[in-house]
Amino acid sequence: MKEDFLHHVWLHKRIDVTQLFTTKKEKIEILKFGQYLQTSGPDFFNAQLIIANQKWAGNIEIHVKSSDWYLHNHEKDKNYDNVILHVVWEHDIEIYRSNNTEIPVLELKQYIKLSDVNRYKDLFRPKKWINCENQINKIDNFKWSNWKERLFFERLERKSEFISSLLVETKNDWDAVLFCLLAKNFGLNINGDSFLEIAKSIPFSVIRKEKSEVEN
Structure with a gap:
C-alpha cells in the first residue's frame, strides 16, 4: 500500500x-x-x-x-x-x-x-507507454474531449489568476509584472519560484531607472 x-x-x-x-x-x-x-x-x-x-x-x-x-x-x-x-x-x-x-x-x-x-x-505496473494505456480506449469520446478542453481552461485560469495577483502586488504596473514573469520563466520548473522571489525583491523603479540611464 x-x-x-x-x-x-x-x-x-x-x-x-x-x-x-x-x-x-x-x-x-x-x-x-x-x-x-x-x-x-x-x-x-x-x-x-x-x-x-x-x-x-x-x-x-x-x-x-x-x-x-x-x-x-x-x-x-x-x-x-x-x-x-x-x-x-x-x-x-x-x-x-x-x-x-x-x-x-x-x-x-x-x-x-x-x-x-x-x-x-x-x-503502476510496468507499461510500454503510459500507466493507463489499457484503460484509455474505454473512455467515452465525449468525456475524453471534454476533459482535455477543461484542462486547457483550468491552465488558463491558473495563469490569469497568478498574473492578476502580481498586478495587485505591483499596483497595476504591467512592466513590473512582465519583469517578474520573465524572471520566473528563466528559472524554469526547478528554480522558477526562486527567480520570481528575487525579481519581486527588487523594486522595479530601480530596473526602470537603470534602463533609462542605459538608453540615454
Missing part, C-alpha cells in the same frame, strides 16, 4: 461516506474533505467533520500506518496540532498531538473496495 493511493481515495471520495467510524467506533460525518495542499504540513487543509455529534474544523493527515505519525515526528510539530482526523490504511498505534491530546483515526482498509486497490496496482 502506498500513501499516494490513500490521497487519491480521499481526494476523489472513493469511499462510502455514509458509513464511516473511527477506530473508537465513533460515527464520522464528512462536511468538507478539505483542500489538497501537496506541500509541507498536513495533507488536506480546512476540512470539516462531525465526530460523535461534535463538529470539528481543521486539517486531515494521511499515512499508511498510524505509527508513521511518530516516524515523521509530527508529535513534535505544532503545525499538526490542528489535525482533526488521522486517515490511515492500517491502525497500529494510538497517536497524539504535541499537547498530548488524542487524534481520532479512520482506518481505510475496511472501507475501500478490493477492486479499487487492484485497479490502482494495475496502473
